[in-house]
Amino acid sequence: MESMASRGRTLAEKVWDDHVVVQGEGEGASRNPDLIYIDLHLVHEVTSPQAFDGLRLAGRPLRRPDLTIATEDHNVPTVDIDKPIADPVSKTQVDTLRRNCAEFGVRLHSMGDLDQGIVHVVGPQLGLTQPGMTVVCGDSHTSTHGAFGALAMGIGTSEVEHVMATQTLSLRPFRTMAVTVDGELQPGVTSKDLILAVIAKIGTGGGQGYVLEYRGEAIRKLSMESRMTICNMSIEAGARAGMIAPDETTYEFIKGRPHAPQGADWDAAVAAWSQLKTDDDAVFDNEVRIDASTLTPFVTWGTNPGQGAPLGEKVPNPADIVDESERAAAEKALTYMGLEAGTPLREVAVDTVFVGSCTNGRIEDLREVAGVLEGRKVAAGVRMLIVPGSMRVRVEAEKEGLGEIFTAAGAEWRQAGCSMCLGMNPDQLASGERSASTSNRNFEGRQGKGGRTHLVSPLVAAATAVRGTLSAPADLD
Numbered sequence: 001m002e003s004m005a006s007r008g009r010t011l012a013e014k015v016w017d018d019h020v021v022v023q024g025e026g027e028g029a030s031r032n033p034d035l036i037y038i039d040l041h042l043v044h045e046v047t048s049p050q051a052f053d054g055l056r057l058a059g060r061p062l063r064r065p066d067l068t069i070a071t072e073d074h075n076v077p078t079v080d081i082d083k084p085i086a087d088p089v090s091k092t093q094v095d096t097l098r099r100n101c102a103e104f105g106v107r108l109h110s111m112g113d114l115d116q117g118i119v120h121v122v123g124p125q126l127g128l129t130q131p132g133m134t135v136v137c138g139d140s141h142t143s144t145h146g147a148f149g150a151l152a153m154g155i156g157t158s159e160v161e162h163v164m165a166t167q168t169l170s171l172r173p174f175r176t177m178a179v180t181v182d183g184e185l186q187p188g189v190t191s192k193d194l195i196l197a198v199i200a201k202i203g204t205g206g207g208q209g210y211v212l213e214y215r216g217e218a219i220r221k222l223s224m225e226s227r228m229t230i231c232n233m234s235i236e237a238g239a240r241a242g243m244i245a246p247d248e249t250t251y252e253f254i255k256g257r258p259h260a261p262q263g264a265d266w267d268a269a270v271a272a273w274s275q276l277k278t279d280d281d282a283v284f285d286n287e288v289r290i291d292a293s294t295l296t297p298f299v300t301w302g303t304n305p306g307q308g309a310p311l312g313e314k315v316p317n318p319a320d321i322v323d324e325s326e327r328a329a330a331e332k333a334l335t336y337m338g339l340e341a342g343t344p345l346r347e348v349a350v351d352t353v354f355v356g357s358c359t360n361g362r363i364e365d366l367r368e369v370a371g372v373l374e375g376r377k378v379a380a381g382v383r384m385l386i387v388p389g390s391m392r393v394r395v396e397a398e399k400e401g402l403g404e405i406f407t408a409a410g411a412e413w414r415q416a417g418c419s420m421c422l423g424m425n426p427d428q429l430a431s432g433e434r435s436a437s438t439s440n441r442n443f444e445g446r447q448g449k450g451g452r453t454h455l456v457s458p459l460v461a462a463a464t465a466v467r468g469t470l471s472a473p474a475d476l477d
């Protein structure tokens with residue numbers, strides 16, 4: 001990512017250049033890292049304790065408490081949140097975050113607070129995430145915030161400490177890849193299907209070393225929620241970050257939120273944000289193209305997010321896979337998943353349906369699910385958990401009557417948190433159980449030891465809950 005005055009720049013290069021505090025010396029691959037200024041640091045209970053300990057040991061204060069915000073998400077239960085946390089490890093994590101935030105002066109949204117929720121849902125809903133910013137968090141799905149035209153990256157715990165101490169980060173320049181999505185998504189096909197199809201196409205390592213920029217007609221037509229779903233999963237393609245240039249849809253979403261600029265500041269901000277697009281003569285290091293109009297609902301059958309196929313297809317036969325290591329991975333995945341090659345995906349029965357996570361736990365996702373569940377029932381023997389990404393999302397859903405629809409259909413309507421996206425809290429699959437899940441990772445044991453995960457869109461999750469086998473709304477009577 002070396003920007004040269006002689007040619008235009010990509011969106012990622014512009015944001016990067018705007019934040020260089022000290023440029024690294026050298027050229028090309030041997031160039032030293034740049035020191036980059038960080039505009040927003042998001043914090044949660046899992047990756048912050050050692051970083052706070054480090055500050056304490058060094059006797060340093062937090063450099064910019066005003067640019068730091070914390071929330072409780074991974075370890076929190078989603079029922080009985082007024083009672084003490086039962087699991088001792090989770091309780092320690094959350095108590096430690098509370099103590100650290102009090103000591104270092106960090107604003108924290110705790111359980112029961114309207115702005116508590118998954119860190120990647122909370123930042124945007126408060127209007128903290130804005131175009132052109134650098135956003136970091138000790139969490140891989142920080143890429144979500146790239147939907148606003150921010151350069152948003154997951155970082156490790158030692159980097160968390162560095163940002164806390166200095167509000168900067170030493171970063172190596174990266175390469176840029178355009179993911180150009182032409183055409184338009186068909187009704188019933190969502191941005192989740194699109195990103196699952198992109199990852200199946202480029203592979204879980206396909207984005208390695210790159211910042212992806214999603215562009216093209218189909219992307220421009222997407223809501224902010226849908227754009228966040230796409231950027232969220234960039235990391236599942238191995239990318240450093242994912243970005244979408246801001247436009248009217250972005251401004252409309254931010255306007256009026258608690259931390260959005262106001263009055264004359266708003267006009268100035270929009271004028272600056274409108275410059276944040278890739279120049280016509282900019283050159284990407286790589287490009288993939290995909291035609292949105294050819295896509296249908298997409299589900300995973302394996303144990304990484306790239307092992308997916310259209311819902312209308314069958315569980316693949318590893319013998320048909322040419323690449324040797326991919327074939328071995330598919331065999332292993334089918335064994336773990338307890339699936340027979342050749343089984344139509346629509347015949348795969350689930351015990352559990354999970355709607356939630358930073359991928360698909362926003363209000364638009366819940367509206368889609370309610371649209372399918374209204375007047376219908378969750379199939380006998382299927383447990384459905386619907387978990388809002390934040391308490392604000394929950395309150396909004398309640399106001400719109402969605403909570404009643406969920407409960408009437410027989411689903412469990414929970415409080416906010418990461419929940420069954422990963423096994424760090426009580427919401428887990430038992431060994432051998434199978435879920436359709438709107439989350440982003442289907443690794444072995446991700447939702448509980450021995451649990452089997454199929455990644456799906458909210459629409460597919462809802463239809464699957466009703467039929468009991470992987471399904472789309474079009475399959476319902």
Ligand SMILES: CC(C)[C@H](C(=O)O)[C@@H](O)C(=O)O
Pocket residue numbers: 046047074138139140141154422
């Ligand atoms: C716990 C956290 C560090 C982790 C991440 O970095 O993504 C989690 O959020 C996840 O989704 O696996």
Ligand code: SF4
Pocket residue numbers: 073074118119139141357358359417418421422439440
């Ligand atoms: S919802 Fe899942 S992916 Fe998102 S931050 Fe929580 S655990 Fe990670």
